Ligand SMILES: [Cu+2]
């Protein structure tokens with residue numbers, strides 16, 4: 001008893017002064033959130049540099065820079081690093097930082113596991129990235145790792161174990177988030193008063209727990225096929241290469257929603273704040289996220305329309321996929337309705353949120369087109385698909401992460417970032433990202449397959465435009481780093497506790513910067529202070 | 538073409554031309570091979586290829602329409618409801634009428650699209666009544682074509698490999714110093730889209746393709762035919778086409794298949810029926826077993842037919 005009391009007292013002093021103790025042994029949700037976010041940013045630049053190699057080689061027809069095999073290593077590693085290293089950890093970082101603050105909890109439910117979840121990630125990526133320097137080369141069979149091709153390359157074991165590690169990290173992170181949200185809400189913070197961001201993470205965490213083991217199973221079967229003589233996916237041994245695709249996409253489709261549902265949450269926080277008007281249709285928003293999550297389990301074979309599915313399966317997966325347009329549409333209409341009748345200002349987070357709504361919707365449109373199986377017989381595996389998922393993932397997920405960073409940064413650092421450079425970052429990003437990805441729709445429709453290092457001269461114009469957009473979009477992200485460094489160390493402008501005039505929710509009731517420990521005594525919930533406290537529908 | 542769908546020459550054409558008019562203008566409906574600055578899919582050259590083309594245009598039209606409404610509303614909101622213009626935030630968060638409308642209207646649009654798409658799927662799945670069978674096998678990194686039967690008669694000994702033409706192959710080497718623009722065939726740039734030996738087929742004939750692979754998964758795709766079909770080791774997929782216009786139609790492998798995935802094009806040469814029959818007879822004569830080797834040749838002759846059993 002006495003010991004526990006002393007220990008508690010010791011903790012109240014704030015962050016440990018020893019660098020190693022503070023960051024490597026941290027059990028503090030804010031520090032671990034910061035670690036995740038910094039890690040994601042580093043991975044974003046590593047994955048981005050692979051994309052620069054890809055766009056440089058595709059700048060004009062003919063091979064100028066890299067051998068085709070290395071090109072395939074780049075496309076594969078770009079996807080793996082961006083998905084598992086940048087986007088997913090960034091959302092976990094945002095969740096770590098903000099969920100306890102938003103629900104009035106002192107920390108995550110399982111702080112030591114939280115530390116382990118993070119510290120697995122650097123090892124997973126060290127393993128994965130080390131393959132670039134290994135004799136067998138990096139994985140080059142695409143991030144989807146379809147056998148038999150994926151089994152031809154080297155480094156299968158490193159890739160599989162790296163994915164196992166990421167999966168363990170994600171599952172532990174998800175358990176932590178679910179336990180925190182279900183058990184540690186401040187009294188009076190009913191489930192249906194929680195911010196949409198918290199709802200989106202609760203649902204996402206369940207998706208992660210459901211599908212990461214499926215991916216682990218699929219890649220383990222790859223591993224045993226490669227090294228232990230099994231024939232799960234080897235036709236010559238009685239296996240079925242298409243079986244892998246079914247298992248993979250049973251993971252893969254929910255995975256894309258794992259990367260977009262928290263984005264929906266972020267946008268649902270930012271738009272009401274800067275429109276100074278409560279979110280339109282709160283319950284509809286929550287219900288839409290839940291129905292999208294449910295549908296994500298029954299649409300996986302829309303990635304496989306060209307593998308020769310029976311007619312009944314094609315029809316079923318087409319209908320189920322098209323159905324997703326309904327709840328997604330509801331979300332977009334609700335965001336627009338939230339803006340309607342508001343009193344809007346356009347600070348950087350709002351600009352990124354508005355760009356998200358427009359550009360994510362464009363990605364949704366091309367998604368609807370892809371859902372039409374007969375048209376997909378043309379679109380599939382072309383640059384049209386590349387354009388589609390980059391609109392959803394870059395101007396969708398990544399833009400929402402950037403928006404969230406600008407939105408909560410003053411709360412994290414206690415200082416305002418430079419609005420001028422934030423807007424510079426925004427306008428450069430939004431222009432160049434469209435120059436980068438919009439022409440890829442045309443390339444796909446004209447017949448350019450994806451994952452090719454070289455192409456016919458008919459595709460030259462749009463590829464060059466796309467590459468120019470790519471280089472400039474990549475360079476624009478350096479502005480982001482500059483803004484972050486300035487906001488953390490340079491900025492003189494102190495942030496208020498509320499930070500934004502229209503901000504509502506518990507996270508804005510604590511000081512800026514948020515102290516090392518918050519809500520050690522549960523806050524008294526005043527419904528007026530909550531973003532959704534008085535929302536009836 | 539039983540339930541719904543876009544009839545290749547049906548009355549829906551009028552409606553479609555309205556919706557897809559501007560797009561067709563950009564795309565040019567008669568083109569077969571990719572053109573610089575091409576913006577849209579093409580109509581293709583087969584009976585069925587109009588299905589994805591029209592579906593694409595209709596869906597794009599629907600998306601553009603919804604986009605104009607939604608983004609239009611957003612821009613009006615951004616202009617009218619600015620704090621700098623003195624806008625005062627309202628408090629409402631609910632509008633039952635609107636919510637019902639924007640849930641049901643998309644459902645109706647989706648049902649329409651699903652109806653059209655289902656018809657297209659059904660007609661694509663019907664590979665019966667074909668007059669000719671070609672077996673396609675994908676290899677790293679070339680295609681093999683075996684002619685299995687034609688007009689009810691089995692074809693023996695007509696089969697060959699088809700791989701990237703030599704000029705493209707030399708040009709595409711890293712630092713070859715050769716100009717991709719200089720790879721021309723009949724006044725058309727065919728860099729990476731030409732092969733040493735094209736697949737020759739007759740027009741106006743329903744051709745069934747049986748598609749498989751020998752090593753990893755490939756995908757056989759000629760945009761002008763309107764579809765791609767994965768070539769998977771251990772599995773035989775079926776698809777069909779009926780090419781309407783003679784011409785040379787180019788495509789590429791569409792499933793990542795290793796280092797030279799980008800270098801295994803497909804060329805389909807569609808010729809009038811008489812010309813095809815002449816070509817076929819020539820091939821058969823050239824490949825016919827010599828009388829002296831009659832016995833072993835008979836045994837071999839059953840091989841292509843067996844390949845069709847799966
Ligand atoms: Cu999917």
Ligand SMILES: [Cu+2]
Pocket residue numbers: 675676678754755756790791792793794798801
């Ligand atoms: Cu191939």
